[in-house]
Amino acid sequence: MxxxxxxxxxxxxxxxxxxxxxxxxxxxxxxxxxxxxxxxxxxxxxxxxxxxxxxxxxxxxxxxxxxxxxxxxxxxxxxxxxxxxxxxxxxxxxxxxxxxxxxxxxxxxxxxxxxxxxxxxxxxxxxxxxxxxxxxxxxxxxxxxxxxxxxxxxxxxxxxxxxxxxxxxxxxxxxxxxxxxxxxxxxxxxxxxxxxxxxxxxxxxxxxxxxxxxxxxxxxxxxxxxxxxxxxxxxxxxxxxxxxxxxxxxxxxxxxxxxxxxxxxxxxxxxxxxxxxxxxxxxxxxxxxxxxxxxxxxxxxxxxxxxxxxDLETPCQAGSMSDQLKQVIEDWSEEDVSTWLRAEGLEHLVGIFQINNIDGRELLHLTKESLAGDLKIESLGLRSKVLRSIEELRTRADSLSSGIPDEFICPITRELMKDPVIASDGYSYEREAMENWIHKKKRTSPMTNLVLPSLILTPNRTLKMAINRWLETHQK
CATH class of the missing domain: 2.130.10.10 (YVTN repeat-like/Quinoprotein amine dehydrogenase)
Known part of the structure; x- marks a missing residue:
């Protein structure tokens, strides 16, 4: 506030x-x-x-x-x-x-x-x-x-x-x-x-x-x-x-x-x-x-x-991929969930999640029983992959509400970056996420939707050092 x-x-x-x-x-x-x-x-x-x-x-x-x-x-x-x-x-x-x-x-x-x-x-x-x-x-x-x-x-x-x-x-x-x-x-x-x-x-x-x-x-x-x-x-x-x-x-x-x-x-x-x-x-x-x-x-x-x-806790806290500022994952819309599925390599489940109106709150409360019974996901391996990704989301939600600096979060995955790179739009992204984005979305910027003038990704060493310093002081 x-x-x-x-x-x-x-x-x-x-x-x-x-x-x-x-x-x-x-x-x-x-x-x-x-x-x-x-x-x-x-x-x-x-x-x-x-x-x-x-x-x-x-x-x-x-x-x-x-x-x-x-x-x-x-x-x-x-x-x-x-x-x-x-x-x-x-x-x-x-x-x-x-x-x-x-x-x-x-x-x-x-x-x-x-x-x-x-x-x-x-x-x-x-x-x-x-x-x-x-x-x-x-x-x-x-x-x-x-x-x-x-x-x-x-x-x-x-x-x-x-x-x-x-x-x-x-x-x-x-x-x-x-x-x-x-x-x-x-x-x-x-x-x-x-x-x-x-x-x-x-x-x-x-x-x-x-x-x-x-x-x-x-x-x-x-x-x-x-x-x-x-x-x-x-x-x-x-x-x-x-x-x-x-x-x-x-x-x-x-x-x-x-x-x-x-x-x-x-x-x-x-x-x-x-x-x-x-x-x-x-x-x-x-x-x-x-x-x-x-x-x-x-x-x-x-x-x-x-x-x-x-207030020290409020200027820039965690965000979502919707137009609301840094909402925690519980406030994700159904479209945000679809975007997350694609980023996780689970794009073939987008239709199933949309039919069942899975938003952020529903996503975080999915279990192996609801995946099998309500969403009819038959593959045990696929259900396990979804559950692992959801568990990572729960952990991330706790981290985001604790105040990870926004510049440390990849705009695509909404996760803390491990290998940040600078794209030609001037924004920093997780390398793997941006490479996948370019492969699937061609030359558009995830932040502006404008055509990227170059596909070169430059390591953001300064940001990586800052993230590592932050982790050293915040990880237990």
Whole structure:
């Protein structure tokens, strides 16, 4: 569950952005101020609010180290602050003086990107405070920007609806019409989808827009093979324009805020809704996850910032193959059972199970007597195989309800992976299950149903090591 633990109501106008460091929360507003709070008790710091900007403050962000805070404003400036003393370090003026709508730090804290209403994007050296590189989008205002997790790419979003991708030297790589009515925010998942072979990296990117949609993308990049941006799916939980989105620190959850006054938290792997929060009374303009803890901040035009706490057991627990999030096996539908039978090599029993309306609950209660008497399975060997598989399911159900991390579960078999591999759709699967899937289903992705660009399966050694470490600490 997620619960509201604190409400901050110090701003005198719309809250435009909120951001976390490991110990602080920063909020900014159309009231021209930035406020700082301690995460230990949510008390406002003595040197808060920070005042310099002469017009509305649109965005604020901490450097990854947490020592520097950046803010940008309609006044055409981006200010760097000492996060712990509140002292301004420098004022950087956008070329042309256009209102600055968004800013973000590179992962190594070395650079800061700022985007403006005239479509310009500037990358500043965050140590020397000098302009490093600049560029511009063709149409619209620049309203969103995000660095990839290792800093080799910068993605910007415009009010015209384009996602534009730049390399580390601000050379244009790609532009994509993402949202017809304009982009409002974009965010990279902090965790790469894979380490990849030969320097290939996969990243998950979210974009949201005035079209009421959130779109998920997979970005792949290497110096050898270049860059590719691939659309994966659309989340349509909101009924009004989506103004903000952010990933959790582990990349498993995505939060969004909307003109419909709601906050929706999604499971990224299954695209299912985890929670819908409706405590704000006006448009939700901003949302942010803390970097290392299960804290969420949401800000609104109602002038408040709500702080939410997740129970440790609930954010990402076990899943099913239906559209419900990580249900335990008892909640499987009849179709889920059919999918499981095929994965177990028992596809010839699908018809028998469907005729007898065997869902997950019925499946787990089958016995050798009911297999022989009710389902009329005459072969003793076949009945034994079914029972062995069901016993594995019962064990797995216990494990899933105990909280196996979702990224350790194969999307096909819903079992803990032993030999994880990365497919060309960017997802990880159990090798044998994916090989069988490709053999039977040809070139489609189990997660997106799109054609796989390649049938190459790359060992996910990092994930395998993580699974082994998890097993060492959880197995008795």
């Amino acid at each position: 997620v619960k509201l633990v604190h409400t901050l109501a110090d701003h005198g106008d719309d809250v435009s952005c909120c951001a976390f460091s490991s110990s602080l929360l920063a909020t900014c507003s159309l009231d021209k101020t930035i406020r700082l709070y301690s995460l230990s008790d949510f008390a406002e710091l003595p040197h808060s609010p920070l005042k310099f900007h002469t017009y509305a403050v649109h965005c604020c962000c901490f450097s990854p180290s947490g020592h520097i805070l950046a803010s940008c404003s309609t006044d055409g400036t981006t200010v760097l602050w000492n996060a712990h003393s509140g002292q301004p370090l420098t004022v950087m003026e956008q070329p042309g003086g256009s209102p600055v709508r968004v800013c973000c730090f590179s992962p190594d804290s070395a650079y800061l990107a700022s985007g403006a209403a005239d479509g310009s994007v500037v990358v500043w050296n965050a140590q020397s405070y000098k302009l490093y590189r600049c560029g511009a989008v063709k149409d619209g205002s620049l309203v969103a920007c995000a660095f990839s997790p290792e800093g080799s790419l910068l993605v910007t979003g415009s009010s015209s609806g384009d996602l534009t991708v730049w390399d580390g030297r601000m050379r244009f790589l790609h532009a994509e019409k993402a949202h017809d009515l304009g982009i409002t925010c974009c965010a990279f998942s902090p965790q790469p989808l894979s380490g990849g072979e030969q320097g290939l990296q996969f990243y998950r990117l979210a974009s949201c827009g005035q079209d009421c949609e959130i779109k998920l993308w997979v970005v792949s990049f290497s110096h050898a093979s270049g860059f590719e941006l691939k659309y994966k799916c659309t989340l349509r939980g909101h009924c009004a324009p989506v103004l903000a989105c952010a990933f959790s620190h582990d990349g498993q959850m995505l939060v969004s805020g909307s003109v419909d006054k709601s906050v929706i938290i999604y499971d990224v792997g299954t695209q299912s809704v985890l929670h819908t929060l409706t405590q704000h009374t006006r448009y939700v303009t901003t949302c942010a996850f803390a970097p290392n803890t299960l804290l969420l901040a949401t800000g609104s035009m109602d002038k408040t910032v709500n702080i939410w706490q997740f």
